[in-house]
Amino acid sequence: MIKAAMLTTDELKLLIKKYALQNAVKYSKTPQAGAVMGKVMAHPELRPRAKEITVLVGDVLREIEEMTPESREDELKKLAPELLEELKEKKEPEKGLPPLEINGSLVMRFAPNPNGPPTLGSARGIVVNSEYTGRYNGKLIIRFDDTDPVTKRPMLEAYDWYLEDCLWLGTKPDEVIIASDRIPLYYETAEQLIRKDGAYVCFCKQEVFKALKDEKKACPHREQGVEKNLGLWKDMLSSCYKEQEAVLRIKTDIAHRDPAIRDWVAFRIIKTPHPRPSVGDRYCVWPLLDFEGAIEDHLCGTTHIIRGKDLIDSERRQRYIYKYMGWAYPKTLHWGRVQIYEFGKLSTSAIKKAIAEGIYTGWDDPRLPTIRAIRRRGIRPEALRKFMIDLGLGETDISLSLDTLYAENRKIIDPIANRYFFVWSPVKMEIEDAEPKVAKAPLHPSRGGIREIPVGTEVLVCRDDVETLKVGERLRLKDLYNIQITGISPLRAKFIGTDIDLIKKEKARIIHWAPTDGLKVRVLSPDGEYTGTGERGIEKELDRVVQFERFGFVRIDSVDDGVVAYFTHR
Known part of the structure; x- marks a missing residue:
């Protein structure tokens, strides 16, 4: 049992850091404050110190934000190896696709209705069918079930969108069939x-x-x-x-x-x-679909069908046709429904209506579960493929978050994404005694490279940071120099040197900033739009994923009139 009164502030902060590092290693991202608070508050004797702990959690999370995934694991191993072992001992649920029973050659099909672009649900069908046909040297058919000109009226663009997104996902069909032909x-x-x-x-x-x-x-x-x-x-x-x-x-x-x-x-x-x-x-x-699909599966020699368990009745109906015609019905496997928290129950028809009403900007709006939106946000196809394969073929309905997909994507982009400063909701800060200089900041914490940022006697900082500043507080502008706050409204500070050891000794905050003559930046995210200023150099990263420090990963979508970026994830 922890004796609250006996823990010094440093000891309490160390305890918080252990729990925060364990969470960061487990989920491959900086923890939410609430998750860490929950762990600490599980010790009843610490609850009287909740106010103090809240401040310390914020300090710890800012430290962890600056650490690489590798350094987080190393630090946890040093501070609390038992917590690291606890993560490793927890048995992971079985992932991946089970083997198929095959007699002879394998023929599978993915059969979308092209009344809109592919969604994450479509991605599952594309990936799983192509994974199996690749594994067993089989044949994959993309079949457009477009025989409903009214209720699920096809979109002409969607035929090409499906084929484009298949290729992006690493899937090249052996044959493409359009039912209306x-x-x-x-x-x-x-x-x-x-x-x-x-x-x-x-x-x-x-x-x-x-x-x-x-x-x-x-x-x-x-x-x-x-x-x-x-x-x-x-x-x-x-x-x-x-x-x-x-x-x-x-x-x-x-x-x-x-x-x-x-x-x-x-x-x-x-x-x-x-x-x-x-x-x-x-x-x-x-x-109707049950008839068309039944005939096509026979004509194409489909051997295995994978579809949602909500379509079990389709097989029962279609088997009457196969019995009359003397055909052998394909082997069928069913999976349960997957609901993703971030998107709720968005249907293609509902999305189409919302786009027409101006609620969404288009099929690639970052708030949508379409592959086009996921692509534009900077999710890599390898990450999405692994995410879908790991879901397996269970018939149990599941609800999950995109955090798992983001974790897979982070493994791919973190080692290659350059770092930049972006200040959202910017507030100008005047710095007394500062001289114009060129700040030199690393392009990447482990890969090397330097970015140079000219700065005068004024900088921009985030309003979120300003709201927590106090007159007299000393802190560091990241990769620049140390300052002391002298006024809040208007925001003023004075230069107090460049020695970073002073800041570390005082355990002072480090905040990011942007030059006042930087680039206008808009970030479009599922949570809304962020506007502000970013450092020059971002404009060279068109169509690449970068990390805006203390904000998250983004894909630079355009640089014509300022920078427009699509939020990827934290």
Whole structure:
């Protein structure tokens, strides 16, 4: 048990540092103050010192912010090896993809509806299917299920977006199929099913059929005979009927325990032209997804299907077609739903509506879960691939944070991202007795290189820092010199030397700054927009990820009229 009264301030700070370092090593990032406070406050005898501890936690986190991941682990090993061992002893849950049962060659498909660009959910399908086909030297097909010109109307740009994002993720399909190019093939199978008495044309209104279906009763058209159904089918194809006047149904078990399986609709009449010019108004009878997908999986020789467990009913419906046609159904695996905290339940249709209303700037808005947005923020494809593979194929629904993805990405970009100063919500500080000079700061703490920053007798500092400053306080402007605060409004300070050992001895704060003639910078992030000033040199980093010190990693998106950066992560 810790005796609170017996701990000196230095001893208390050491305890805080141990817990903070353990958290930093575990999650590969600077901890949140609340997480460290929680650990410390787990000792009831320390709670009376909560106010003191809050200040010390802030001091410790500022120290850890300046440390590299390697130095954090080394420091923890030196200060509290038992806490490091505790992390290593905790058994990690099994990650990765299980082996597949394969007899012969492997053929898999990823089948998106191109009614918007790929999302993180799409990335899972792309990565997992390509990982398996790569592992087993199989064939990967990208199939666009675009046979709904109304409810999930395709976007012409989305076809290319999917292929671009596949390549970015390291996935090159062996074949690309567009379902709307193959409508006659579906018509042929429909006719064969009718001839086998496995399908019929139904004229019941939707509510009438539902009432019959719910009572496990057949509709009056179910037994009208093959020849009549063939004639009615040809009438459907000849545009003899209005929308919703007739549908083609697959005969199943009308008394099936699941009403969703009972005589489901395979084709419906849609008079709205398809957005692809090559298709347009060529067809008025369109297959529903369960029919189109079933036929394509057979035509393409698909051996394994991986999809969400919410689509289990699709297999149950499709198996009726396979039974009538004498086909072997592919092996299926299902995964549970994944919900990412940061995005909630955003659907493609909801995003499209919000973009039209001006809520989002476009499909690559940093607040969105699209691959285009993730790419623009500076997430690397290797990190996203590993993140998706590590999710595995479990059927349990899971909720998770993007912190794991960020941790993977940080491992890749931290060793190569140059460092720069960016001051958001800037406040000008006048510095008495300072002489103009050129500050020399490292481009990277371990890789070397120097960036030179000309500075006069005024600098810009963050308003967040200003709000905590006190007159008389001594601190250091990072990589520049030491100052003492002489006034808050307006903000003034005086130069007190360059000896950094003085600051270390006094355990004074070190804050970052920017020159008053620096670059105008806007950072777009999921939390909103940050505006301020950054040092010159950032403009040379176009399309690269850099680290804005004490802020986070960003990707420099444009430098034409000032700098626009997209926030990557902490």
